[in-house]
Amino acid sequence: MTRFAQRTNHLRPEGAYEVLARAQQLEATGKSIIHLEIGEPDFASPPHVSLAGIKAIVAGQTRYTPPVGMASLRSAIAEYAGKKRNLTFHPNQVAVSPGAKPNLFFPALAVIDPGDEVIYPNPGFPTYEAMIGVAGGIATPVPLLESKGFSFDLDAFDRLVNERTRLIILNSPSNPTGGVIPLADLEHIAEAARRYDCWVLSDEIYGQITYEGLVVPSIASLPGMLERTIIMDGFSKTYAMTGWRLGYGIMPEELVNRVGLLLTHSVGCTAQFTQLAGLEALTGPQAYVAMMVEASHPRRDLIVDGLNNLPGVHCLRPDSTFYAFPNIRGTGKTSLELANLFLEGGVAVLPGSAFGVYGEGYLRLVFANSYENIERALERMKETLQKVL
Numbered sequence: 001m002t003r004f005a006q007r008t009n010h011l012r013p014e015g016a017y018e019v020l021a022r023a024q025q026l027e028a029t030g031k032s033i034i035h036l037e038i039g040e041p042d043f044a045s046p047p048h049v050s051l052a053g054i055k056a057i058v059a060g061q062t063r064y065t066p067p068v069g070m071a072s073l074r075s076a077i078a079e080y081a082g083k084k085r086n087l088t089f090h091p092n093q094v095a096v097s098p099g100a101k102p103n104l105f106f107p108a109l110a111v112i113d114p115g116d117e118v119i120y121p122n123p124g125f126p127t128y129e130a131m132i133g134v135a136g137g138i139a140t141p142v143p144l145l146e147s148k149g150f151s152f153d154l155d156a157f158d159r160l161v162n163e164r165t166r167l168i169i170l171n172s173p174s175n176p177t178g179g180v181i182p183l184a185d186l187e188h189i190a191e192a193a194r195r196y197d198c199w200v201l202s203d204e205i206y207g208q209i210t211y212e213g214l215v216v217p218s219i220a221s222l223p224g225m226l227e228r229t230i231i232m233d234g235f236s237k238t239y240a241m242t243g244w245r246l247g248y249g250i251m252p253e254e255l256v257n258r259v260g261l262l263l264t265h266s267v268g269c270t271a272q273f274t275q276l277a278g279l280e281a282l283t284g285p286q287a288y289v290a291m292m293v294e295a296s297h298p299r300r301d302l303i304v305d306g307l308n309n310l311p312g313v314h315c316l317r318p319d320s321t322f323y324a325f326p327n328i329r330g331t332g333k334t335s336l337e338l339a340n341l342f343l344e345g346g347v348a349v350l351p352g353s354a355f356g357v358y359g360e361g362y363l364r365l366v367f368a369n370s371y372e373n374i375e376r377a378l379e380r381m382k383e384t385l386q387k388v389l
Helices: 013-026 047-058 070-084 102-111 124-133 154-160 183-195 253-264 272-283 289-308 335-344 373-388
Strands: 096-099 119-123 138-147 165-171 200-201 229-234 245-252 361-368
Touching: 013 047, 013 070, 013 335, 047 102, 070 096, 070 102, 070 245, 070 272, 096 102, 096 253, 102 229, 102 245, 102 253, 119 154, 119 183, 124 138, 138 154, 154 183, 165 361, 183 200, 229 253, 245 335, 335 373
Parallel strands: 119 138, 119 165, 165 200, 200 229
Antiparallel strands: 096 245, 229 245
16 A cells, blocks of 8 residues: 555544444444533524524625635634733734634644644643644643642643743643633743743633633733734634634734635635624624523532542532543543443543543543433443442
């Protein structure tokens, strides 16, 4: 067989889709499975947003747009994102993309040269390590510490950051942990980024899904950081628009121009009607978003309290997202072993090892599900543990 290029050799499927496929195979045999593996809201997109997209299609707004997005949407994003972070952004600092992932991959391709070191959180979103490898960078994981609410291990960070570090990736609030990096830790990381002249890519896509009135700080707001920070955000989580494929990045204008060229020569542009739906999401009523977050709050408490009542399990209460990340070391099982046992017992969850080496000993559970299903899932997990412990 004709050989393949090596740049894709390190890529692996995303764990959530692998578990989903196995769960669906079991369902096809008649087995009941409660799905706590896929990281998306269980609500439909806001009706007024969907209607805006439908009207746009009917009106023939299905044409090409500029690669970095429609001017009206870029302006709305700049205003919305600036208000949320108490910053001022210009529309020319915004790059719209089909889904948020291109605004992870393309800025990385634009700033990483082969051999550059890239620091990223572990356990963390698998795409970080994937994109580092595709860009030819050296992936350097920093542990997230449960004892710090899953913020960075700053001692490890200080040992790893150096003059060869080109990019530091942050994810706050975090997938898979639900943890938030406190301001003092961001200041520590920012000082290192300035000292070593690094870029920072800050994945903030869960920033609006918080509890108890928490406001998540952005590293871009710290002195000297706006000109070296890439903010990645999107519509999938906040507005339950996962299938619409709409995201954006905010970054220095010169970098937007380079990302725009990568968009031009890859996806071309984001669908016009999708962008118009996104414009409605940002400028229309926000009550639906508040309702989704309010509905998630009791679900979070239910699943965390339930997990803490399982033998060998303890779980921090996440400040944000719709993820619980329980420590399961007390069960004596690996994360993959326990995830497989729970799947056999009718609950699909992800092993922490799917998010990197430092995720071993944990599971990720998505509580974007009904209160009743979460109750049933907890009972099934309890029954499973009673059989194997």
